[in-house]
Amino acid sequence: MNIQGFLSHLPLFQGLPDEELKALSEIAVDRPVKAGEMIFSDGDRAAGLNIVSAGRVKIFKLSPNGKEQILHIMGPGEPFAEVPVFQGGNYPANAQAIETGRVLFIPRDELLKIIRKNPALALDMLAVLSKRLREFAATIENLSLRGVPERLSAYLLHLSDLAGGAGEFELDIKKGLIANLLGTTGESLSRVLGKMTQSGMIRVGGKKITILDREALADVAAAKQALD
Amino acid sequence: MNIQGFLSHLPLFQGLPDEELKALSEIAVDRPVKAGEMIFSDGDRAAGLNIVSAGRVKIFKLSPNGKEQILHIMGPGEPFAEVPVFQGGNYPANAQAIETGRVLFIPRDELLKIIRKNPALALDMLAVLSKRLREFAATIENLSLRGVPERLSAYLLHLSDLAGGAGEFELDIKKGLIANLLGTTGESLSRVLGKMTQSGMIRVGGKKITILDREALADVAAAKQALD
DNA sequence: CCGTTTTTTTGATCCGGATCAAAGAATTCC
DNA sequence: GGAATTCTTTGATCCGGATCAAAAAAACGG
Structure with a gap:
């Protein structure tokens, strides 16, 4: 299926001009992932934004002795690993497909370039990160209290x-x-x-x-x- | 002391034109807080961004039976309660001064207006939120694993x-x-x-x-x- | 500086939930 | 569709850390 069409339906990219969408879709890579396949690991160098395009992905941390804490389960259309896009550095957690599906990848530099030109996209991204922060705060509250x-x-x-x-x-x-x-x-x-x-x-x-x-x-x- | 001068030294507002800084400083309110004073409570309607200008502030959650989980301790120059600026709604946690000091408040609407005009500021805010997400992920890992x-x-x-x-x-x-x-x-x-x-x-x-x-x-x- | 209040330490006990082990269900895959 | 693998349940035990209580130490206020 068509990447540009997919991107254009995401809440994140609403209001982005067609030409920018086209630019994004030309550099985006949509790759298949098998159930159980690791998408990236905690500490890996990060190079861009990921978006689930089909299936589901779990984002999680592992303890030295193998216990797992899931941070999120992402479904189709949901972006993940936004943090290193804006901070650089490496992935803060592991990501693994829990179902066979596809993951779309957008290189960091291109995305930043487009964000710089489109304040609305920047505000959308700010809203996404804010939502994640609320979810994390709730998780901390759950675990601790x-x-x-x-x-x-x-x-x-x-x-x-x-x-x-x-x-x-x-x-x-x-x-x-x-x-x-x-x-x-x-x-x-x-x-x-x-x-x-x-x-x-x-x-x-x-x-x-x-x-x-x-x-x-x-x-x-x-x-x-x-x-x- | 002079609000504009203070704002101009914050990492967050580096590169913001003087005129915007001036506009911000004119609508910002810098109020004194006593040690132990509540700044806002979990669930309160939120109207803008807070920045510690002197002293320290703890951001925390409370359990029904009074146990406290601190999310952050913020010192001078650090912004807090960014989430509701970009999401609207209410504060996701409590904030209380742990020392006598001052807290600066910037109304949401004005701040958004300035962010829309200054993509660099938007990217700075994205970096701030990304940093918080990393910290929260580390906290979740600590608590759970x-x-x-x-x-x-x-x-x-x-x-x-x-x-x-x-x-x-x-x-x-x-x-x-x-x-x-x-x-x-x-x-x-x-x-x-x-x-x-x-x-x-x-x-x-x-x-x-x-x-x-x-x-x-x-x-x-x-x-x-x-x-x- | 001394009495009062707040923090911190120490001891005893308790409890939620993890771990280990094994049986029982449900899926998966030729 | 039947064997094999993976999930889920159930039981027994264990342990980290919370809670309660009280002493000891610091910090504070007049």
Whole structure:
């Protein structure tokens, strides 16, 4: 498919003149990635902006002993690794495809050139980074100040919201990944889901989650009510 | 003192034409804050950018039961609360003066207007936000993947670096605050400092820290060596 | 400078959640 | 569609670090 067409639909590039889009699309490279393939590693020298064009990508940190903390899971249309574009230096985390897909790459210099000429694009990028900062602040708050039950119930409520407030929805990724995203382990996640089921807040059937008592779940998320 | 002069020395506003600086300084408000005074609270509607002009300010999150996680400690010349400038909405955390000082405030609309006209300023802001994202990513990594001894030794080595690599330096803030910045408690911090002293890595005299075995401390920071 | 308040240290205990191990489900892939 | 791999659950145990309590040390204010 056509790169320029793809770029023109991204929120990030709204309002960018066609000629700039064309310039971008001519230097952009859209490469296929296989599920499990590393896209870059923490500390690698960074040369530009990446955008998921198909599939999904996880951005994560690893501990010396192999524990993983996922920072983001990016889907089609989402840019990642913006930081080194504006700061130079190297990638601050690892990126790996969790599904077979494609990743588009735009070299740093070209992008900066176009940003310098288009203040609107600069403001869009500022908004993107601001959004990431808010998400990171929430993650820090979760890790430091909240327990696993709080984080998980908030996550489930969030998924429900994404599904239009539906009482029934599918987990978007496998449970082990959710655990690493929430800063816990698969085992703990499984146990907490079990407790939520026992206390009648949810029903779990494989990847399908049914919220039975949204009120109670919200109370757990807000630490107003303990599980168990 | 003169606001325009102050602004003109900030890295953020380097290269901004005098006329723009003048415009900014005319709408900026520099107000005194007392030690312990709240500057804004999490969730407050945000109306502009803040910059510490004297003293120090802590940016932090609170848990329902009062535990505090410090996100940043900002000193003179450092901007804070940039996020809502580009995203709108409300402040994502609390800000409180930890020393008597002054805080300068620039209304959002004016700042945006000037950024739109000055791409260089936009790129500077992008670099500032990128730096914050790197710091947050490091904080998430610390909280999720590293223990208190790792975080504390890295923090001490960092302070030593700031002091030009000196083997002896002063803690810049009181120990309870360091604990909250590292995501732990005063008690735990005290115990870890005790162990580091026992094993001969450092000497502690009130706020004065002497690094006796930098090598060992670096190994603890990298989780290559356990304490105890 | 002395009494008061705030910080820091030390000790004892407790708890959430990680880890280890193994069984049970669900996917994947010829 | 059946064997193999990968995920998830469940059970038992362990450990880092929080919490509670109280003493000791510093910092502060009059």
